[in-house]
Amino acid sequence: MDTLTSTHTAATADSYRPALHYTATDTWLNDPNGLIFHEGVYHLYYQNNPMGNVWGNMSWGHATSTDLQTWTEHPVAIACDENEDIFSGSIVYDRHNTSGFGSGSVAPLVAIYTSAFKPGSMHEGVQAQSLAYSLDGGYTWTKHAGNPVLSRGSAEFRDPKVFRYDGGARSYWVMVAVEAKDFQVVFYKSDDLKNWELLSTFGPANATGGVWECPDLFPLPVDGDPDDLKWVLTVNLNPGGPNKGSAGQYFIGDFDGTTFTSASTVTEGLQDPDRLGEYGWLDWGRDYYAAVSFSDAPDNRRLMVGWMNNWEYANDIPTAPWRSPMSLVREISLQTRNGDLCLVQQPANETTTLAGSDSFRLSEATIDDAVQVLAGAAGTVQRIDATFTPGSAEEFGLILRGDGVKGTRIGVRPDEGKLCVDRRESGQTDFHESFPSMDTAPLRTTAGSYHLSIFVDRCSVEIFAQEGQVTMTELIFPAESSTDLSVYAIGGTATINSLQVTQLA
Incomplete structure (x- = not known):
């Protein structure tokens, strides 16, 4: 396990490199991917161009932390090749080896990512979901020989977030992904991460001024009461944010293992541009996008990270040799405020004790x-x-x-x-x-x-x-x-x- 550098301790030549936020050493990054806490370590993977500091050559970069403050950059985790770019996705710990990728007593980490197939490849022009697995705790990865494992024949099907759903007698993997230009979240289930069955769809709803991307779905207790759970569906869009450009929105409702039902939808179908201010926004600023949460965070905490940039000017911000930071890690909760149920976000406790x-x-x-x-x-x-x-x-x-x-x-x-x-x-x-x-x-x-x-x-x-x-x-x-x-x-x-x-x- 070779370490390249720590972005918070290495000497830097430019005055804009953050002291509190993660950046790659000398390359481009965007969406956080595959966030997971595993064996005492927080793993932050992300969209990365290992060959430059503008978007391109999409691969998964990798950084780790034990305290959510200091991040150590590692070599590229999952690299693009002549057939595919590696778009966004997630990682699960397959503790019962349902995928069969494990070895002996070692259970695998499994990455579920979008293969954006290149011209000349067998699946040219298609975005489909693929797998890679790691047996060393997330530092080296092997692509599944049977990729892709889920295709809709679509050019805009991407960004799978996968989690284990346990509902009474039922237990299976759930994938939350998007048909980006249809403003639609699609839900699938699987027993082995390889074979997937469509469950349901959600959307269009609320903000639809740009493509939908990078969804997430998770339960949260209301006002800290574990007996009163609601589900939160987040979905990012570009453009169409409340202050122009990229942004993320959320819906509060219920998920029964098959269907998400929103109790906070303001407008069904395509948005009313005069009602943007009524929607649930993860962040009202210009520079918080593609936010997703960590899997398996300790103490059932819901921790979230976003890309701190905006696609309107992302490739042009005046930083070098790196380009784009991540946000601070936020802890997410559902609280009743002024009689309304809302998503509350605070800097993670580790940040407040800097x-x-x-x-x-x-x-x-x-x-x-x-x-x-x-x-x-x-x-x-x-x-x-x-x-x-x-x-x-x-x-x-x-x-x-x-x-x-x-x-x-x-x-x-x-x-x-x-x-x-x-x-x-x-x-x-x-x-x-x-x-x-x-x-x-x-x-x-x-x-x-x-x-x-x-x-x-x-x-x-x-x-x-x-x-x-x-x-x-x-x-x-x-x-x-x-x-x-x-x-x-x-x-x-x-x-x-x-x-x-x-x-x-």
């Missing part, structure tokens, strides 16, 4: 129609926790990675009920016409106030508002010298009840 030092605190301070740079609060890698009470101001908030009044604005507009991220003056923005943006998300007060937890890294901000009820993830590319943190109010006053800045990394 080593750092409290460098700045402020409490019960009034902002009055001005921008105020906070002496002693500057930094490039930070966690910021802030609670505000609105006054007469039409907008108030923070300016991150700033240079005077310029920077990335994170603001609350109480009369409009909105959280705003304005990155039009966030630094380098001219590499693509769609990058400079003003993005918004609906936000309601909690007991009359607003709470924001913000993770600032060298090229990103991740915002968890109202204890994770609303999240926004955005790439930014500020100058190295832009380190100021400011507070501001427009058109009146607001109160900072508390502000704590922790310098990280």
